[in-house]
Amino acid sequence: MVTSTGTVIDVLETAAPWGLPEAGTPEAVKHEPLEPDPLVLVGAHAGAGTSTWAHLLHGDDAETTAPADGRIVVVCRSVPSGIAAAKRLIRDVGPERVQAVLIVADAPGQPVPAAAREQRVLAGANTVVFAPWMPRLRGVTEISEALDGQLARTAQRVSKALLGASTKKKGNDDGSGTVRGGRESAASHGSG
Structure with a gap:
């Protein structure tokens, strides 16, 4: 049953025999709509692209401080120091x-060899998703609605890869507390 305020209340015809409150009473169980947990993006370093990708992915920007609990997506640039x-x-x-590591391209083209090596090492133990170089973001201080729309396809590919990473990570848990890593390519390293 949906009340005039839009709250969903379970309607159990036979609630009393089970010791549950009757439908329509204030004691009836209220349900909030189920929504997936939002992505919480945490920058591994300043300038990683955390705020931009949190905006594009409609996630939470934790800047460079991880929250006390919950799953996170680590964001870094595709350079050895990142x-x-x-x-x-x-x-x-x-x-x-x-949940995953989002590696944001620092330039168009392939990463430098040292960075490529470190990315492979990181992907050996973690799920890694690559975000492409996006020249349209250079020189902007805020992402306009028009620019957001232009970047939607790329953001959707990255979001889908992160969602797949979450599903894989849950499925790869072997009970030992160790989760096998993998590499997700959300988009090419070329200019986008």
């Missing part, structure tokens, strides 16, 4: 809390 910062953050919060 990946090293991501590794430190994963170590500090615990790998079981990391």
